[in-house]
Amino acid sequence: MSETVKxxxxxxxxxxxxxxINADLPAPLAPALHPATKEPxxxxxLAPLFPQGVIEQELSTERSIEIPEPVRDVYRQWxxxxxxxxxxxxxxLDTPARIYxxxxxxxxxxxxxxxxxIPQAFYNYAEGVPxxxxxxxxxxxxxxxxxxxxxxxxxxxxxxxGISYRQKPYRxxxxxxxxxxxxxSPSERTAFGRSVLAEDPDSAGSLGIAIGEAVEExxxxxxxxxxxxxxxxxxxxxxxxxxxxxxxxxxxxDDYPDTVIACTGxxxxxxxxxxxxxxxxxxxxxxLEAIAVEPLACPTxxxxxxxxxxxxxxxxxxxxxxxxLGSGFVPPGFHAGGLRYHGMAPQISHLRALGYLEARAYExxxxxxxxxxxxxxxxxxxxxxxNHAVKGVIDEALACREHGTSKAILFNLCGHGNxxxxxxxxxxxxxxxxxxxxxxxxxxxxxxxPSVAG
Amino acid sequence: MSETVKxxxxxxxxxxxxxxINADLPAPLAPALHPATKEPxxxxxLAPLFPQGVIEQELSTERSIEIPEPVRDVYRQWxxxxxxxxxxxxxxLDTPARIYxxxxxxxxxxxxxxxxxIPQAFYNYAEGVPxxxxxxxxxxxxxxxxxxxxxxxxxxxxxxxGISYRQKPYRxxxxxxxxxxxxxSPSERTAFGRSVLAEDPDSAGSLGIAIGEAVEExxxxxxxxxxxxxxxxxxxxxxxxxxxxxxxxxxxxDDYPDTVIACTGxxxxxxxxxxxxxxxxxxxxxxLEAIAVEPLACPTxxxxxxxxxxxxxxxxxxxxxxxxLGSGFVPPGFHAGGLRYHGMAPQISHLRALGYLEARAYExxxxxxxxxxxxxxxxxxxxxxxNHAVKGVIDEALACREHGTSKAILFNLCGHGNxxxxxxxxxxxxxxxxxxxxxxxxxxxxxxxPSVAG
Numbered sequence: 001m002s003e004t005v006k007x008x009x010x011x012x013x014x015x016x017x018x019x020x021i022n023a024d025l026p027a028p029l030a031p032a033l034h035p036a037t038k039e040p041x042x043x044x045x046l047a048p049l050f051p052q053g054v055i056e057q058e059l060s061t062e063r064s065i066e067i068p069e070p071v072r073d074v075y076r077q078w079x080x081x082x083x084x085x086x087x088x089x090x091x092x093l094d095t096p097a098r099i100y101x102x103x104x105x106x107x108x109x110x111x112x113x114x115x116x117x118i119p120q121a122f123y124n125y126a127e128g129v130p131x132x133x134x135x136x137x138x139x140x141x142x143x144x145x146x147x148x149x150x151x152x153x154x155x156x157x158x159x160x161x162g163i164s165y166r167q168k169p170y171r172x173x174x175x176x177x178x179x180x181x182x183x184x185s186p187s188e189r190t191a192f193g194r195s196v197l198a199e200d201p202d203s204a205g206s207l208g209i210a211i212g213e214a215v216e217e218x219x220x221x222x223x224x225x226x227x228x229x230x231x232x233x234x235x236x237x238x239x240x241x242x243x244x245x246x247x248x249x250x251x252x253x254d255d256y257p258d259t260v261i262a263c264t265g266x267x268x269x270x271x272x273x274x275x276x277x278x279x280x281x282x283x284x285x286x287x288l289e290a291i292a293v294e295p296l297a298c299p300t301x302x303x304x305x306x307x308x309x310x311x312x313x314x315x316x317x318x319x320x321x322x323x324x325l326g327s328g329f330v331p332p333g334f335h336a337g338g339l340r341y342h343g344m345a346p347q348i349s350h351l352r353a354l355g356y357l358e359a360r361a362y363e364x365x366x367x368x369x370x371x372x373x374x375x376x377x378x379x380x381x382x383x384x385x386x387n388h389a390v391k392g393v394i395d396e397a398l399a400c401r402e403h404g405t406s407k408a409i410l411f412n413l414c415g416h417g418n419x420x421x422x423x424x425x426x427x428x429x430x431x432x433x434x435x436x437x438x439x440x441x442x443x444x445x446x447x448x449x450p451s452v453a454g
Numbered sequence: 455m456s457e458t459v460k461x462x463x464x465x466x467x468x469x470x471x472x473x474x475i476n477a478d479l480p481a482p483l484a485p486a487l488h489p490a491t492k493e494p495x496x497x498x499x500l501a502p503l504f505p506q507g508v509i510e511q512e513l514s515t516e517r518s519i520e521i522p523e524p525v526r527d528v529y530r531q532w533x534x535x536x537x538x539x540x541x542x543x544x545x546x547l548d549t550p551a552r553i554y555x556x557x558x559x560x561x562x563x564x565x566x567x568x569x570x571x572i573p574q575a576f577y578n579y580a581e582g583v584p585x586x587x588x589x590x591x592x593x594x595x596x597x598x599x600x601x602x603x604x605x606x607x608x609x610x611x612x613x614x615x616g617i618s619y620r621q622k623p624y625r626x627x628x629x630x631x632x633x634x635x636x637x638x639s640p641s642e643r644t645a646f647g648r649s650v651l652a653e654d655p656d657s658a659g660s661l662g663i664a665i666g667e668a669v670e671e672x673x674x675x676x677x678x679x680x681x682x683x684x685x686x687x688x689x690x691x692x693x694x695x696x697x698x699x700x701x702x703x704x705x706x707x708d709d710y711p712d713t714v715i716a717c718t719g720x721x722x723x724x725x726x727x728x729x730x731x732x733x734x735x736x737x738x739x740x741x742l743e744a745i746a747v748e749p750l751a752c753p754t755x756x757x758x759x760x761x762x763x764x765x766x767x768x769x770x771x772x773x774x775x776x777x778x779l780g781s782g783f784v785p786p787g788f789h790a791g792g793l794r795y796h797g798m799a800p801q802i803s804h805l806r807a808l809g810y811l812e813a814r815a816y817e818x819x820x821x822x823x824x825x826x827x828x829x830x831x832x833x834x835x836x837x838x839x840x841n842h843a844v845k846g847v848i849d850e851a852l853a854c855r856e857h858g859t860s861k862a863i864l865f866n867l868c869g870h871g872n873x874x875x876x877x878x879x880x881x882x883x884x885x886x887x888x889x890x891x892x893x894x895x896x897x898x899x900x901x902x903x904p905s906v907a908g
Contacts, residue, residue, distance in 0.1 A: 003527040011462060073457040077538075077833055084531075106560060108833045110872065150830045170875030176882050177826055177835050177871075372631055376604045379531055379562045381631050417631075418564065418872040421624030428630050 005085035007249035014072050014079050019240040021275045021347060022233065023063035024282040029233075029350050030321035033308060041318045048219050049226040053123035057234040063279075065237060068126075071119045074151050078107045078114075079241065083249035089377040090397070097400040098255065098408045099393060102246045102273060103380070104415060109174075111383065111415030112269055113144035113229055116238035120227045121148035131155040131224040133217045135185065135210030138164050138338050139171025140383075140415065141229030146180035156180035157224075159187065159213045162205030171419065185210040192216050192314040206330050207341055212314025219316070230266025231311060231322075231345045239272025242412060247276055250410070258407035259289040259396055263388040263414065264301060264359075265338055267292075267345030273412035275347075278356060290357040292348070293392040295367070297435055298331040300324065300344045301352055301359035303444075309343060322349040326447025332439045338385045342447065360392060363434040367391045368427040371417070383415035384423050459539035461703035468526050468533050473694040475729045475801060476687065477517035478736040483687075483804050484775035487762060495772045502673050503680040507577035511688040517733075519691060522580075525573045528605050532561045532568075533695065537703035543831040544851070551854040552709065552862045553847060556700045556727060557834070558869060563628070565837065565869030566723055567598035567683055570692035574681045575602035585609040585678045587671045589639065589664030592618055592792050593625025594869065595683030600634035610634035611678075613641065613667045616659030625873065639664040646670050646768040660784050661795055666768025673770070684720025685765060685776075685799045693726025696866060701730055704864070712861035713743040713850055717842040717868065718755060718813075719792055721746075721799030727866035729801075732810060744811040746802065747846040749821070751889055752785040754778065754798045755806055755813035757898070763797060776803040780901025786893045792839045796901065814846060817888040821845045822881040825871070837869035838877050 022029065031040035046055045057065060067075075086099040104112035124132055132154055136142030142158035149156035158175055165172060165184035172182045183189060185205045186196040190213040196203050203209070211228070218226035228235060243260075250256055260277050262270040274290045281288040292301055300323050309324040311317035322343050329342035344352075351357055364384075371387035373394065374380070382390055389411045396409050417424060426432050476483065485494035500509045511519060521529075540553040558566035578586055586608055590596030596612035603610035612629055619626060619638040626636045637643060639659045640650040644667040650657050657663070665682070672680035682689060697714075704710055714731050716724040728744045735742040746755055754777050763778040765771035776797045783796035798806075805811055818838075825841035827848065828834070836844055843865045850863055871878060880886050 004530040006465060006530055008462070008465060011460060074833075076458040076460055108835075108870075147833055151833060169879050173875045173879040173882055174835065177829050177878050178833075179830050375631050376633050379528075379601055379605060379632075381562075381628065416562075421627045424631055425623050425627040428627055 003087065005087055007083040007252045009080035009245060009248055011076050011080065013248060014075055015067060015241050015244040017064035017066050018237045019244060019276045019279055020060055020063055020065055020237050021279055022061045024279050025350065026282065026354060029346055032318040032320045035310065035315055035318055049215065051123040051127040051129060051225060053126065054120060054234050057237055058232060068122060071122050074118045080245045081106050083246055085253065086378055089374060092373065092377045093394065093397050093401065095397040095401045096404065096406040097397040098406065099397060100250065100408065100410045101413045102242055103413045104242060105380065105413060109140065109143040109147055110418055111140050112239060112242060112272060112412070113141050114147055115241050115272065116229065116235045116268065117144035117148035118151065119238050121145065121152045121154055124225050125152040125154060129225045132227050133157045133159065133214040133224055134227045134229065135159045135207060135214045137161050137207050137340055139168055139174065140338065142182065143171060143174050144229070145227055146175040146178035149180055150178040158182045159185040159210040161185060161207060161210050162203065185213050187213060190216045206313060208313030208327050211312035212316055215312060215316045216314065230268040230341065231343060233347060235268045236271035236275065236345055236347055239268045240275050242272040243274060243276035246273060246410060255408050256286065257410035259291060259409045261291045261293060261389050261392045261396070261409065261411040263339060263385050264292040264294045264344065264348070265385065266341045266343065267348040269412055269414045270348060271345060273410070291392055292357055292359045293388040294359065294361050295339050295388060296361045296363050297440060298325065298340050299361045299440065300342065302361045304344065306349055306353050311343060320346045322346045323352065325444055329443060329447035332435055332443055339388065362388055362391050364432060365434050368432065370394050380413065381417040382413055383417050384420050386414050457541065459541055461537040461706045463534035463699060463702055465530050465534065467702060468529055469521060469695055469698040471518035471520050472691045473698060473730045473733055474514055474517055474519055474691050475733055476515045478733050479804065480736065480808060483800055486772040486774045489764065489769055489772055503669065505577040505581040505583060505679060507580065508574060508688050511691055512686060522576060525576050528572045534699045535560050537700055539707065540832055543828060546827065546831045547848065547851050547855065549851040549855045550858065550860040551851040552860065553851060554704065554862065554864045555867045556696055557867045558696060559834065559867060563594065563597040563601055564872055565594050566693060566696060566726060566866070567595050568601055569695050569726065570683065570689045570722065571598035571602035572605065573692050575599065575606045575608055578679050579606040579608060583679045586681050587611045587613065587668040587678055588681045588683065589613045589661060589668045591615050591661050591794055593622055593628065594792065596636065597625060597628050598683065599681055600629040600632035603634055604632040612636045613639040613664040615639060615661060615664050616657065639667050641667060644670045660767060662767030662781055665766035666770055669766060669770045670768065684722040684795065685797060687801060689722045690725035690729065690799055690801055693722045694729050696726040697728060697730035700727060700864060709862050710740065711864035713745060713863045715745045715747060715843050715846045715850070715863065715865040717793060717839050718746040718748045718798065718802070719839065720795045720797065721802040723866055723868045724802060725799060727864065745846055746811055746813045747842040748813065748815050749793050749842060750815045750817050751894060752779065752794050753815045753894065754796065756815040758798070760803055760807050765797060774800045776800045777806065779898055783897060783901035786889055786897055793842065816842055816845050818886060819888050822886065824848050834867065835871040836867055837871050838874050840868050
């Protein structure tokens with residue numbers, strides 16, 4: 001067997017700044033629009049939801065934005081995260097490719113999400129805001145904001161998609177262990193929740209509904225802000241700490257990626273690992289193949305429209321120009337992983353439209369098979385989301401073998417699978433299946449997309 | 455809030471040798487006895503179960519035993535593990551004590567167990583043994599050996615305590631994801647399993663029964679060895695990698711512990727963090743307060759006999775002189791954590807009898823409360839086992855506050871709670887209770903202790 005090859009940065013080398021790709025975009029992003037007026041949103045429009053520190057970052061075009069020391073202090077608990085050369089996987093695949101993975105499962109919640117939860121909590125804390133609402137699907141993001149709330153002494157209220165709330169009681173306990181509150185969505189606490197329940201008392205909930213409830217509560221309470229775990233510019237910015245570290249670690253290996261691969265839900269994981277390298281390419285410093293991998297059950301980048309759409313089902317959020325399946329889209333229920341959001345980060349959508357990244361969609365069975373292959377070679381069971389990236393990496397590595405070419409492939413193993421063993425249990429028992437294309441079509445037909453596209 | 459203080463060793467400083475406390479014992483251990491002849495066991499007696507490399511370690515009195523390079527190569531995936539100064543917990547407790555914790559939750563299975571699973575698998579691999587059986591309770595140890603098997607290409611068969619097999623399907627999926635087999639115990643596969651089922655077709659199983667089945671299969675199959683996750687000398691030896699690293703990390707902090715605290719089930723976690731420091735004390739280099747913390751539901755060190763007893767319910771294993779509650783002991787069922795083994799490592803029992811360590815037993819509710827206090831201060835939810843150590847640490851730190859004294863307290867946070875959220879769910883819902891002493895008495899009365907004591 002091959003040895004473990006791990007690149008560890010000294011903690012003094014946690015990046016001091018995040019990288020803002022807005023500084024290097026070849027054409028500016030389309031502005032976000034106010035949901036009522038359809039005029040570009042102003043900082044004042046965002047003030048009921050976000051602290052000033054976050055609003056400035058959302059709109060900034062500065063290339064480097066300082067990471068506050070209190071944020072670096074908390075980051076230090078698990079950062080810098082390790083970068084590995086996947087020698088045993090390379091050997092198992094008999095590939096000439098050099099495969100590297102950044103591992104974000106070392107965070108206290110087991111994923112990359114705290115990279116943005118910590119600064120979002122910090123900016124609220126610094127501005128004296130004592131309380132934040134948010135939404136969560138499977139619970140990764142809610143857990144991360146719960147952790148961040150504990151670190152800065154904030155009250156956190158999490159609207160959790162109802163079906164997950166009932167199916168994943170452990171995630172709720174996880175959030176509550178950090179002192180956060182957790183509410184099944186749709187709920188009776190908000191006007192929007194009540195309207196959903198009036199129409200469908202058995203509603204399973206969705207991310208779009210939960211966002212609507214969390215935003216409504218934040219808008220109505222003066223002591224409360226809102227936090228989102230993906231999609232927005234400032235969230236993607238915070239995640240670049242992963243790619244910036246990876247760049248330093250690859251320099252230790254005297255290497256640079258030809259290809260960077262990441263799974264995409266709302267896009268923050270992808271942006272985090274890809275943007276610092278894509279920025280080099282945008283500034284003319286390198287070529288880069290950037291590959292976004294998504295589930296066929298929620299094919300936002302591969303089959304969505306590039307259009308203005310709402311971030312939530314309540315249509316309370318600003319409209320952003322993005323790849324979208326429609327704000328009412330709900331992925332077919334037998335899709336076992338995360339990556340269920342109807343939209344895609346505007347920055348990523350924009351770069352996709354400009355031709356700077358490739359997108360692929362995979363079926364779930366081939367992703368789980370890839371994940372087990374990775375686990376048995378490298379000793380880490382990936383989160384089902386990360387399995388999409390693993391599948392993309394294995395395909396690329398096998399193509400290298402076929403063509404007799406070598407290249408450096410980097411991906412982000414954005415989380416471990418410890419909380420997702422139900423999905424693996426189902427997979428191992430043969431209880432998961434792939435989708436028929438018609439099921440996705442049916443979900444898209446119900447999503448409300450035609451009314452917002454264009 | 456306070457900053458994170460973390461001591462990270464360069465990976466080149468993973469220890470090159472384990473520390474063997476047999477070299478420094480003030481009086482030798484009582485020998486293990488053959489279960490049939492009651493004569494001291496010889497290396498030949500152990501050969502059906504263990505590879506030579508392990509047998510030599512079991513009987514060795516050399517102080518330093520080399521860690522093979524292939525083991526260090528796998529260790530490197532997560533080792534050296536971090537050592538933290540628990541500044542935020544100190545602040546929350548307003549204590550003058552300096553609290554340090556070693557964090558073993560960074561391993562791919564989330565606990566300290568791979569520290570011995572990896573070398574045990576390696577020695578079997580190196581001697582050409584293709585297959586290992588073992589037992590597991592909640593699944594931590596079985597997962598660790600499954601991981602180790604994947605790393606060295608061995609087949610692993612895990613007898614899992616039946617009630618856990620049914621209640622914790624995720625742990626089974628975890629083992630199977632690494633390619634291991636998992637069997638509910640008692641099973642129809644072994645004579646001992648069949649005899650238990652004949653007497654009680656609904657048997658919930660126990661660690662003692664599962665060990666009996668795993669040993670029986672290993673004895674009967676020429677291609678199969680057995681591995682144990684705690685208790686034996688070689689297992690404790692392998693775990694010293696944690697204390698040896700901690701000693702180097704405390705030197706970075708220019709500190710040395712006055713008190714080392716660890717929870718005890720079979721004793722390997724305790725030995726791992728304590729023995730390297732206790733060895734200094736035994737050789738006259740320092741004073742040390744060593745505190746073993748166990749659950750009141752399984753009070754091996756605080757209420758067991760120090761006597762020769764079997765390691766398993768089938769009475770197939772050698773007899774060792776140890777603190778024991780009787781090889782038939784089953785902790786009351788509403789005890790939510792691990793630490794359920796009836797016996798205690800002979801080395802620890804011996805040192806306890808000689809007066810070198812203190813033992814305490816806690817109720818489960820106070821341990822969960824301590825664990826949540828830790829989580830909200832430090833951002834990591836401990837495994838329920840580790841909560842016992844946390845409770846001990848908090849008590850010591852509060853005593854320092856009361857007496858206005860400072861001291862350095864080190865403990866091993868031997869695992870995270872990701873896989874134990876059912877226990878936290880029950881605790882948060884108010885569904886856990888403390889034990890009446892009479893329930894432990896009743897369990898002890900059924901354990902068969904009187905027949906083996908003396």
